[in-house]
Amino acid sequence: MVNICLICDFFYPCLGGVEMHIFQLGLCLIERGHKVIVITHRYQGRSGVRYMTNGLKVYYCPFIPAIQTVVLFTYVGTLPIFRQILLREEIHVVHSHAATSYLGGELLLHAKSMGFKTVFTDHSLFAFNDASSFHVNKILKYILCEIDHSISVSHVSKENLSMRASLDPRNISVIPNAVDCSRFTPNPQKRYPLNTINIVVICRMTFRKGVDLLVDVLQIICKQHPEVYFIIGGDGPKKRILEETIQRYNLQNQTELLGSVPGHQVKDVLNRGHIFLNTSLTEAFCIAIVEAASCGLCVVSTNVGGISEVLPKNMVLYADPNPEDICQKIVQAIPIAKNFQVYQQHELIKKMYSWEQVAERTEKVYYKILQTQNQTILKRFKDCYSNGQIYGLYLMILLILDLIFLRILDFLQPHQTIQKSGIFNKIYKNQKEKFGDHQFKAQQQI
Amino acid sequence: MDYFKYCPWDGYRFSENDVQCFICRRPKYQLTSYIQEEQEQKKWEKILYEKQPYDDNYIDETFLQSVQKQDNTNNGPDYKQLISKTSDLIFAVNCVVFYLLSYFLMLHDMVNDQLQLYFWLVAAITCLIMFSVVKKMKTLEILSNFKSIGIYISILLLFAPVMQTVNQTYADNTIYVLTSVAILIYIFLKDYDYEKDFTELDVSQWASLVFSSLLASRLHNELQVFLMIFASNLLFIFVPILQRSIKQKYNSVFRVINLISTIGLGLSLLFFSYFLALLFFGCVFFITFVSPLQIIWLYQYKNTIRGPWDLPNVKQYD
Numbered sequence: 001m002v003n004i005c006l007i008c009d010f011f012y013p014c015l016g017g018v019e020m021h022i023f024q025l026g027l028c029l030i031e032r033g034h035k036v037i038v039i040t041h042r043y044q045g046r047s048g049v050r051y052m053t054n055g056l057k058v059y060y061c062p063f064i065p066a067i068q069t070v071v072l073f074t075y076v077g078t079l080p081i082f083r084q085i086l087l088r089e090e091i092h093v094v095h096s097h098a099a100t101s102y103l104g105g106e107l108l109l110h111a112k113s114m115g116f117k118t119v120f121t122d123h124s125l126f127a128f129n130d131a132s133s134f135h136v137n138k139i140l141k142y143i144l145c146e147i148d149h150s151i152s153v154s155h156v157s158k159e160n161l162s163m164r165a166s167l168d169p170r171n172i173s174v175i176p177n178a179v180d181c182s183r184f185t186p187n188p189q190k191r192y193p194l195n196t197i198n199i200v201v202i203c204r205m206t207f208r209k210g211v212d213l214l215v216d217v218l219q220i221i222c223k224q225h226p227e228v229y230f231i232i233g234g235d236g237p238k239k240r241i242l243e244e245t246i247q248r249y250n251l252q253n254q255t256e257l258l259g260s261v262p263g264h265q266v267k268d269v270l271n272r273g274h275i276f277l278n279t280s281l282t283e284a285f286c287i288a289i290v291e292a293a294s295c296g297l298c299v300v301s302t303n304v305g306g307i308s309e310v311l312p313k314n315m316v317l318y319a320d321p322n323p324e325d326i327c328q329k330i331v332q333a334i335p336i337a338k339n340f341q342v343y344q345q346h347e348l349i350k351k352m353y354s355w356e357q358v359a360e361r362t363e364k365v366y367y368k369i370l371q372t373q374n375q376t377i378l379k380r381f382k383d384c385y386s387n388g389q390i391y392g393l394y395l396m397i398l399l400i401l402d403l404i405f406l407r408i409l410d411f412l413q414p415h416q417t418i419q420k421s422g423i424f425n426k427i428y429k430n431q432k433e434k435f436g437d438h439q440f441k442a443q444q445q446i
Numbered sequence: 447m448d449y450f451k452y453c454p455w456d457g458y459r460f461s462e463n464d465v466q467c468f469i470c471r472r473p474k475y476q477l478t479s480y481i482q483e484e485q486e487q488k489k490w491e492k493i494l495y496e497k498q499p500y501d502d503n504y505i506d507e508t509f510l511q512s513v514q515k516q517d518n519t520n521n522g523p524d525y526k527q528l529i530s531k532t533s534d535l536i537f538a539v540n541c542v543v544f545y546l547l548s549y550f551l552m553l554h555d556m557v558n559d560q561l562q563l564y565f566w567l568v569a570a571i572t573c574l575i576m577f578s579v580v581k582k583m584k585t586l587e588i589l590s591n592f593k594s595i596g597i598y599i600s601i602l603l604l605f606a607p608v609m610q611t612v613n614q615t616y617a618d619n620t621i622y623v624l625t626s627v628a629i630l631i632y633i634f635l636k637d638y639d640y641e642k643d644f645t646e647l648d649v650s651q652w653a654s655l656v657f658s659s660l661l662a663s664r665l666h667n668e669l670q671v672f673l674m675i676f677a678s679n680l681l682f683i684f685v686p687i688l689q690r691s692i693k694q695k696y697n698s699v700f701r702v703i704n705l706i707s708t709i710g711l712g713l714s715l716l717f718f719s720y721f722l723a724l725l726f727f728g729c730v731f732f733i734t735f736v737s738p739l740q741i742i743w744l745y746q747y748k749n750t751i752r753g754p755w756d757l758p759n760v761k762q763y764d
Contacts, residue, residue, distance in 0.1 A: 125755035155492050159510050160755045162454055166470070169454045169509060173502035176494040212762050241763045281757050285494070305754055309494045321758040352495040361502055 002366050003035040005091045009070045009101040011040040012052065015263050017287050018098050018123050021177055026056045028359030035423060037089050039082070041071050041103055055424040059085055063103065073102040073139070075109070075398060076405050082110050083409055087418045093366050095119040099126065099136055099164075105143040112146045112380070113402050117369045119362075120144055121151040121175075122161045125284045125305050137164040142395055145383040148369040151175050151362065153285040154306030160284075166386075175361045176310075178353040179290045183267060186296030186342040190271040196229040197334050200273030200297065202261060202288065203280070205236030210279030210302060212238070215245050216323035217279065221330055222254045228334070229254055233261035233269050270295040274337035275330065281321055283307050289316065294349040296342025300329045315345060377403075450474055452510040457751050469749075514752045522745040528738035533704050534638045535733055537689060540707050541681045542629055543726060547714065548677060549661055552670045559669050566677050570595065573680065573688055580691045599676070606672040613663035621660050628657035632682065647683070654682035 006026055010018045026036045036056060041063040050058045061081055066072040086094070094111040096104030099122055108118045120143075126133040144150065144165040150172045152158035162169045191198060199221075203209040214232075221228050232242065232255065239257075246255050261269055270276065276292030278301040286307050289299045293315050301307055303318035310316075319329040375383075384399055385392035452459055453467040453474075466473050490498060490506045551557045574595065578588045613621065631653040647655075658678030662671040692700045708730055715723040 127756050128751050129756070154494060156512070156754050159513065160753065163457055163510075163513070163751070163753075166455045169505050170503055174494070175502055207762065208757070210760070212760050215763055216761070238763075281760060282755060304758065306494075309492055312493075312495055321760060357497070364502070 001033055001035060002363070002370065003090050003092045004029060004366065005037050005039060005086060005089065005094045005107075006097065007039040007094065007101075007104045007107045008097040009041060009065070009103045010098060011038060011058065013043055013046065014069055017177065017285075018101075020287075021121075021123070022097055023052070023056070024178070024180065024355040025359055025362060027054050028355045029363065030054060030056060031356075032359055032363060034363070035089070037085070037091070039085060039103070039107065041065055041069075043069075051424075057424065061103075070100060071103050073106060075106060076401060078103070078106050079110050079402070079405055080409060082107050083114065083406070084413075084418060086111065086114060086116065087415045088421050090420060091116060092370060093117045093119060095121065095362075097121045098123050099140050100124070102139075105139065108143055108147065109402065110406075112375070113399075113406055115374055117148050117366075117372075118146070119149050119151065119365060119369065120147050121153070122157055123153055123284060125157060125160050125282050126164060128164070138391075141165045142384075142387050142391075145386060146375060146380055147171070148372065149173065149365050151365065153177050154309050156306035156309065157284040173361070173365055175358055175365075176353065177285045177287050177290075178355045178358045179287060179294055179349070180355065181294045181346065181350040181353070184270065184291045184294035184346075185267070186294075186346050187271045188296065188342055190268070191274065192272050193229055195227075197225070197227055197275065197337060198229050198231055198273040199275045199277050199330065200231045200233075200270055200292070201277045201279070202233040202266060202269060203278070205234050205239040205242065207238065208281055209234075209236075210281045210321065211236070211242065213279040213281075213302070213321065213323055213326060214277075215241055217277070217326050217330070218242070218245060218251065218255065219249055220323060220327045222249070222251045224327075225331070225334070226254070228330075229256070231256050231258065231269060231272055233258040233266075235260045266291065267295060270297060273297055274340070275300060275333050277326075277330065278302065278307075279321075279326065280304060280307070286310055290349060290353055294346055296340060296345050298333050298337040298340050300326065300333050302326065315348075451507075452513060454505075454510060457510055457513045457753075512754050522742050523738075525738055525742060528741060529734055530701075532734050532738065533701060534689075535633075536708060536730055537700075537704050538633060538636055538638075539729065539733070540704070540711055541685060542633065543711055543715075544707075545658075545677060545681050547711070547718075549674060550718070552665055552674065555666070559667070559673070562673055563669065566673055566680065570676075570680055570684075573684060577688050577691060580688070580695060602676060603668075603672055606668040606675070609659055609662050609675060610665065610668055610671040611663070613660055616663070618664065621664060625657045625660050628653045628660070632657070636686075651683050654678055658682075 006022050008018060008022055010016065011022060012019055022038060026038055029036045031054075038056060038058045040058065040060060042060045046060045047062055048060055050060060052058055061078070063071045063078065085091075091111075094107055094116050096108050096118070097120075098104065104120075108120065111118050126136055128134070128137070141164070144167060147167070148171075150161060150165075150167060152161050152172055152174050153176055155174055158169065158172045158174050161167060162172055201214060203211075205211050218230060222230070230251075239259075243257065246252060246257070258269065270292055273292075274297065276289065276295075276297040276299045278286060278289050278292075278299065280286060280302055281304055283305040286301065286305075289301050289307065289310060292299050293311055299311065299316040301316055301318060302321045304321055308318060317329040317333050319325040380399060381396055384395040387395055450460060453470060453472065455472060456467065456469045458467045458469045460467070460474050464474055488499060490500055490504065492506070492508065548562070552559075552562065574588075574591060577583075578591070583591075632650045634650075635648070635653070636650040637648055655675075655678065658675050662674040665671050665674060689700065692703075712723055712727050712730070715726050
C-alpha cells in the first residue's frame with residue numbers, strides 16, 4: 001500500500017478536466033488499496049478537512065486564491081501546514097497536477113526537502129513564443145528540475161513537457177486521461193429536433209476553444225444545409241459574438257444557444273445530437289470528443305495538439321483549423337452520422353479508456369520511483385544551478401532557506417509528536433454502502 | 447549505429463557531424479540506449495486509444511519529429527525594408543523636436559504669440575483638410591468636424607488658466623525631469639503599427655498630454671498655455687491618425703513629407719545650437735541606418751521552435 005498525496009489548485013467544487021482527473025484517479029487508487037488524500041486551497045464555503053465520495057479525504061487549506069483559482073507562489077508560507085499534513089498522513093508519494101498550479105509546485109519543492117518521492121502530471125500544452133508561456137515554462141523548469149517522474153496525458157504533451165522543463169524523456173510516462181463511460185451512454189431516441197441533422201457543440205466560449213472558427217462555420221453550414229440544426233452549450237467571453245452572428249444572419253431557426261450546461265446534463269445534450277463538433281485551437285488531450293464518441297456521436301474535430309492520438313480514424317473526422325476544411329468535414333459527416341453504429345462505438349470506447357487503467361499505470365510509476373534513491377543535497381544544488389548563473393544562484397538561496405525552515409520546524413514540533421491519522425480504507429472496504437452513493441454528481445456549470 | 451535526430455531537451459536538430467547539442471552541450475545519444483529492444487513486437491504508434499506492448503515512458507525514434515526549428519541565418523529581415531520601417535520612428539521624433547522647439551520659442555518670447563496662434567490654427571485647418579481629402583469625406587462630415595474643433599478650442603480656452611496654475615508650484619527641475627520621462631514613454635510606447643483604428647487614447651498619448659501640461663505651467667500667459675496644449679493634441683493625437691491615413695494610400699508622399707520635415711528641423715536647429723543640430727542628425731542617422739543593422743545581427747540568435755502546441759492563425763472577432 002502506498003500513501004499518496006494528490007495536490008492541485010484546481011479541485012471540486014470547480015469542475016474541469018484536471019479536477020475530474022484528480023477525483024477519479026483518487027477513487028480508483030483507493031479501490032486498489034492505497035491511501036489517498038487531496039490537498040487544495042479553500043473554496044467559498046469549503047475550508048478544513050472534508051471526506052468526499054468513497055472516503056476520499058480532502059484538505060481545503062486556508063490559502064486565498066490570488067488570480068482565478070490559483071494561489072500566489074510564496075515558497076515558505078505553505079511549509080508549516082504542508083509538513084504537518086504530510087507527516088500526519090504518513091505520505092510516501094506527492095503527486096502534483098497542472099503546470100499553472102503553484103500550490104502543487106510549492107509542495108513538490110518542500111516534499112523533496114522532506115525526502116518524499118514526487119510525481120507531476122501535465123495537462124496542458126504551452127508554446128514557447130509568448131510572454132505568459134515563457135514565464136510559466138521558466139518556473140516549471142525550476143519546480144521540475146528535481147522531480148522523480150512526470151506524467152503527460154498525450155505523446156505531444158510529453159514532447160512539449162520535455163522541451164519546456166528540460167526533462168529527460170525517459171522520466172516522462174504517457175498515461176492518457178479517461179472517461180467514465182457509464183455516465184456517457186448513447187440514447188438515439190432522445191435526438192431532438194426530429195428530421196434534422198443535429199450538431200452539438202459544448203465548450204467554454206473562449207478563443208482557445210475556437211469560438212471564432214465556430215462563428216464562420218455556423219454561417220457557412222446553416223446557409224448551405226438548411227437541414228442542419230446546431231445545439232451549442234457553454235458560456236464565456238466569446239458567447240456574445242455567437243449571439244450577434246445568429247441575430248445578424250437570422251439563424252435562430254437553425255441554432256439553439258443553451259448557455260451554461262451543468263455537468264450532469266452534458267450527457268442529455270450530447271444525446272440530442274448526431275454529430276459532435278470540436279473547434280479547439282489547442283488541446284493536450286480532448287476529453288470532450290471521447291465523451292461525445294461514448295454517447296455514440298460522429299465526431300468532427302480540428303486536428304491540433306494531441307487530438308489525433310485520442311480516437312481511431314474511423315470514429316472522428318479530423319479537419320485543419322480553418323472554417324473551410326471544418327465545413328467540408330461536416331458535410332462528409334452528415335451522411336455518415338445518419339447510419340452510425342452508436343452502441344457499437346460506445347462499447348469500443350469503453351474498452352479504450354477507463355480510470356481503472358489510468359490508476360493501474362500510475363501505480364506502476366509510484367512503485368518504480370519508490371525503488372529509487374533520494375537525491376543528495378549536492379545534486380539538488382547542482383540542479384538548482386542548472387537553471388542559470390544568476391537565477392540558479394537565487395534558487396539555491398531559496399533551497400537553503402527551505403532547509404533552514406524545515407530544521408526550525410523539526411525543532412519546534414518534532415515529527416514524533418505529530419498525531420497520525422487513521423486509515424479509512426479498511427472501514428470503507430468492509431461497509432461500502434455506508435459511505436456515499438459512489439456517484440460523482442457535478443454541480444459546477446461548464 | 448542510429449543516433450537521436452533531435453536533442454530531446456531543446457529540439458536542436460543534429461547534423462551528421464554533431465557529437466553534442468549546439469545549445470545545451472549534452473551529448474548526442476544513441477537511439478539504442480533509449481529505445482527498447484523490439485523483439486517480435488508490434489511497431490509503436492503515436493496513439494492513446496490502444497495499450498501497446500511498450501512501457502509508458504517509451505521513446506520512439508519519431509520523438510520530437512513534429513518540432514520545426516526555424517533557421518534564422520538565411521531568413522533574416524531585409525535591410526531596405528527595415529530602413530523604410532524606421533520612418534515612423536523618425537516622424538515621431540520629429541514631432542517631439544518640433545514641439546520642444548516651439549516651446550523654447552514661446553518660453554523666451556522669441557516669436558510673437560499672435561503669430562504662433564495663426565500658425566497653429568492654419569496647421570490644424572490644413573491637417574483637417576488633408577484628412578478630409580484622404581478619407582474622401584462629404585461636405586457635411588467636414589463641416590461637422592470643423593464644428594467639433596470649434597467646441598474643443600472653446601473648452602481648451604476655458605481650461606487654459608487652470609492648466610497654467612495646476613503645476614506651477616513644482617520646481618523647474620521636477621518639471622523637466624518628469625517631462626523627459628513622459629517624452630521617453632511617448633516615444634517607446636507609441637503604437638507604430640497603426641493597425642487599429644483610433645478608438646481611445648493609449649498610454650503614449652496620455653504621456654503626451656502629461657508632458658504638455660507640465661511644460662505649459664512654465665509659460666507666461668494663458669494664450670501660450672492654450673497653444674502648447676493645442677499643439678500637443680494636434681501633433682501627438684491627430685497627426686498620427688492623419689499619418690496612418692496618408693501611409694495607407696500614399697506611402698511615398700508620407701516619405702517625402704518625413705524627409706523634408708527632418709531636413710527642415712535639423713537646419714532650423716542650427717540657428718539655436720550646432721551641438722543640438724549635430725545630435726539630431728546623429729540620432730536620425732543612427733535610427734535609420736545603424737539600428738536596422740543591429741536587428742539583422744541580433745536575428746541570428748533568435749531561436750524559433752514551432753510544434754503542434756502552437757496556436758494556429760485564426761481570424762478573431764472582437
